[in-house]
Amino acid sequence: MRRLFLGLFVLLLAALALWAYPLLGPVVRQGALPSREGLRAPLTLLVYGSSPEYAGYHKRAPERFRGLADTILLVRLDPGANRVVVLSVPRDVWVSLPGYGWHKVNAASPLGGPELMEEAVAQVTGVRPDRYLVVSTEALRRGVDALGGVRVCVEKPMRYRDTAAGLSIDLEPGCRVLSGEETEGYLRFRKDALGDIGRVQRQQAFFHALKDQLLSPAGLLRLPRAVAAVEPYVRSDLTREERGAILGFALKRPELVSLLLPGRFGGGGWEVDQEAWRALREVYFGGGASREADLKGRLVALVYGPGQEALLERARERLRALGLRTLPHPVDLPPSRTEVLENGPGDLARALGEALGVPHRVSGEAVLGADLTLRLGGDFPL
Secondary structure (H helix, E strand, C coil): CHHHHHHHHHHHHHHHHHHHHHHHHHHHHHCCCCCCCCCCCCEEEEEEEECCCEEECCEECCCCCCCCEEEEEEEEEECCCCEEEEEECCCCCEEEECCCEEEEHHHHHHHHHHHHHHHHHHHHHCCCCCEEEEEEHHHHHHHHHHCCCEEEEECCCEEEEECCCCEEEEECCEEEEECHHHHHHHHHCCCCCCHHHHHHHHHHHHHHHHHHHHHCHHHHHHHHHHHHHHHHHEEECCCHHHHHHHHHHHCCCCEEEEEECCEEEECCEEEECHHHHHHHHHHHCCCCCCCCCCCCCCEEEEEECCCCHHHHHHHHHHHHHCCCEEEEEECCCCCCCCEEEECCCCHHHHHHHHHHCCCEEECCCCCCCCCEEEECCCCCCC
16 A cells, blocks of 8 residues: 555656646746745836847848837736736827837837837836836747637637738637637737727737636646746846746736726827826726726616627616616627626726626726626626
């Protein structure tokens, strides 16, 4: 019996070694293991994706991490609230870059690298990042493939081809697991009415899907392989101690909040709504508290799909009884579940979610122009 237990113990150690082996290279190069204490104070990161650069037609240049910023995120790691806040900054926000004049914010990367990107985002948001992290598009493909794909719901047909960039997008509506190449197409597609803002909203949906995948048993099993696959395609000024603290913080499974920098189309880009942004910044980047919510007269966008017209009418009746106005918002794919979304402090979403008995969350996926968004899934309470 003792030999049996000893054999099982050795087998367990061998399995653990095989699981952790892909992490050996990154740990040696980065010198970071998860810290037991995690983060002691909030840390704000500028995270952005670097578009490929080209040395000639159809020929990618060696990676310098100086391409146009394709995705721009201001990430607040808050150990006190056990929360990660991801603010998406649209690439078409205009900003005055020191020494270069007025440009769209994504141009700061090729002009001045991470340091100028930090300055540009600080001017746009009023929040100065503590550190930066630049990711190439290759990291996305390899990381998703190493995880075995990520399950995403594609809400509309997406077709686009760019032969020079080697980008081919051909996605049909439906919920399924996307490969790394398909994920890149899903996240980079912007040939629709909302342009870059629609792409930002899809990126935010992907963040939540990726979190679910990483915390699943299969995701945890494949996590070391994914870290090893991504590590060569990332550049950062994080210290060794900060990397370990972030890993320790991540093990505490913090809440994820995703936001779109509030604003509207105008002036050849995205004009920031300064009043709405101040309210968000106070709550999520300044340590302020949420306020009491008054739902009366608020506008709610009702997201529904084909065949859900009767469900739409029942939802409108319930919302009108609560003193709310409604705006039908049809989509090609019926929502997979019922939920309330708010790109705001979250007090309104919480109040409506509790009134209806449905889940709620803060996300920039909310429909533009409405105070709240209610997605009507088949589980909507009658």
